[in-house]
Amino acid sequence: MGKQMTEMLKGTLEGIVLAILAGDPAYGYEITTRLRSKGFPDIAEGTVYAILVRIEQKGLVTVEKRPSEKGPPRKVYSLNAQGEEYLNEFYQTWGFLSERLDQLREEGK
Amino acid sequence: MGKQMTEMLKGTLEGIVLAILAGDPAYGYEITTRLRSKGFPDIAEGTVYAILVRIEQKGLVTVEKRPSEKGPPRKVYSLNAQGEEYLNEFYQTWGFLSERLDQLREEGK
């Protein structure tokens, strides 16, 4: 993955995962494969699990353990009310940065 | 500054500084004040200087020392060809992420 992308994902990948969970609940392995199919082919598994641990500790998700037919039990994550609020803040922060950048880009022309 | 903003600036603040320089050359102190007046009131001076050192080492800018009437000599930074290319890559990466996020946001509704 490009170095710029790696650095830019800091602070945004967490939001992206939350956005995925906002669609519907999912478990780690599933999130990884979804990310990979949706334009982030190089996201490492470890990265996703680290984010899941973090957002659980922050209290943004609820976790439910469900058995799997194909391997170890899954930990299914659902966004809770606090998580939705956090996601909205994330979108706002992103929007703010987008505005500044668009403006700078215009000025630079 | 919000913690989300701090994390999101990782990987973008450097690009923002390059975008400012794309408008016209500037020196560190000036960049800091410009940032503060343009919606980033809490950017620390030290952060800006660290970025300037970095982009100089990466060869994205040329530096010229000019005397100041009001203090120590200024180091004026200008974006060079390599810097412009890097800035374009930055915009592309940003655009890619924007698309993914917009898409996720739509799906989440």
Added chain:
DNA sequence: TACCAGTACATAGTAGCGCTAAGTAGTGAA
């Protein structure tokens, strides 16, 4: 004169985030 605010640059130390790499564990197919 002495002090302070403003200008201008520099840097050591810290925390957070994503990545690398390696491991554990369960299932089913070759």
Added chain:
DNA sequence: TTCACTACTTAGCGCTACTATGTACTGGTA
């Protein structure tokens, strides 16, 4: 029994922005 796939975990690393502090020059003012 070996391998591939599923599924989760964790230690260590590099990079970035922030905090805090320091240096140095100018001009105003008490």
